[in-house]
Amino acid sequence: MFADDLILIMKGSLIEINYHVEKIFKMIRDFGMNPNKDKTKKTTNPKEILYLGIWLDKQTHLKFNLDKVKTNFKKLINILQQKKFTNGLKIHFFKAVLHSQLLYGLEIFDLTQKDFNAIDVWINKKITKFLLINPHSPRLIYKTEAKIDTARITIYKRRFKLIQKLKILDFNQIVDNLKFREQKFENINWQNNTLKELEIELEKYRIKQLENSPSWKVHKYLRIISIQNNINKQQRYLKWKGSTSILKLRNFTNYLNRYSYVMNKDKSKFCKLCKKSKNLDIIEDLDHFLWNCPAYENNRRIWISELKKINISNILNNNNIINIIIKKDSIYLLSLVGNRLIFESLLKFLNKNLGIRANKRD
Structure with a gap:
């Protein structure tokens, strides 16, 4: 039994500590493997030992x-x-x-x-x-x-x-x-x-x-x-530059007032651009930012025209990019950012809008 235990440890297949640690310590005492260099001192049972980078405690x-x-x-x-x-x-x-x-x-x-x-x-x-x-x-x-x-x-x-x-x-x-x-x-x-x-x-x-x-x-x-x-x-898109902005959209902890208001980082959940230009109280959430806010209409027109050119038939079942645009389905769109073309198109649209938002909101 002793030989089997020794072979097992040497192979590196470490075993359940509560059951076998006493056997290991007994081997150390019996075969003079105690690290104490002074042979005149009595060999003691160590509290722990390091083996293959693992403390056996x-x-x-x-x-x-x-x-x-x-x-x-x-x-x-x-x-x-x-x-x-x-x-x-x-x-x-x-x-x-x-x-x-x-x-x-x-x-x-x-x-x-x-x-x-x-x-x-x-x-x-x-x-x-x-x-x-x-x-x-x-x-x-x-x-x-x-x-x-x-x-x-x-x-x-x-x-x-x-x-x-x-x-x-x-x-x-x-x-x-x-x-x-x-x-x-x-x-x-x-x-x-x-x-x-x-x-x-x-x-x-x-x-x-x-x-x-x-x-x-x-x-x-x-x-x-x-x-x-x-x-x-x-997620594949995390390997690409600019993925932090998309990640924030996907986990709903981004800069939009709908989410920053909940986290006590903004005084209002309404879109400041719509309030400033048309005196309207509209919640600035993901759907409003991507599809509806008039402040980004020019950028949105260019972005949608780019989306329509992207072929995603290989990653969608019974759906296409036109349906997503018509339905203004933000969730479905965010599920497709693993496609490099959709990722880059959304990121470019996002960065342009953030520039407008920073310049006009205050």
Whole structure:
């Protein structure tokens, strides 16, 4: 049994800490592997040990990961805030450097919901700086856009892969010690045979989260995602320059008075251009800004003529761009920004209107 345990550890397939840590410490004592160089002193049982970058103690390892990531975050944030980096590249840095460091090795521990919450709190506080979006944006929206799972989901997916490998190696006894902590509200079948089956389960879970959110912004956003039918992927447009402006439109935390008024950033929810020119109290929301405000009519005419030339038959079912324009369907339009031509056309229209808005509103 001792030889089997040693081979397993050497292979790097780390196992459930509560059950096996005493065996590891016993091996250290029996084979003189204690780092204490003074051989005259009595060998003691260490409180924790570092192996393959993992402290074999849950609390020590969690603190070790978080301290390392906090240090690296300070170094990265100054670089990533430069304008030349797209949101897609910032997300890539976050996932590759910080997110992976923060969650490294945690799949072997028996983590509680409190542990998962502690990790997610740090992620939620810092991710807005990478995406450079309004912190009032519901987390469900920008985490879905960037395809950033909760710590629980990410760690469980890693544990799922580890269990599959251990089953192939016929380590069923260890698999029994890597059980998932089921949550009553999740209904995720972690006993799936393949990762693809698990991804289908997770997609249903993510949609359910969006549906159960009390935020009207999330409900509108769910319509966008439902049209796109790609909740399981990072949004392509985030890789392009200017994606922050479109991202703000899609998560309804932009500069328009309808949304800034709710966040106490503006005294009125009405369009100041319509009030100034025609003395009308019209709510400045997304539909008004894109389709109806007379201040942008010249730009809108050019923009719509450009839209009509774009062929989107390959990404729409039983619909076309003319119908979207006739219906003035802002939600449907925002679901199509993954098309490069629509993205660039909307961004150009948006920037022109913001210039007019800045010059005329005061």
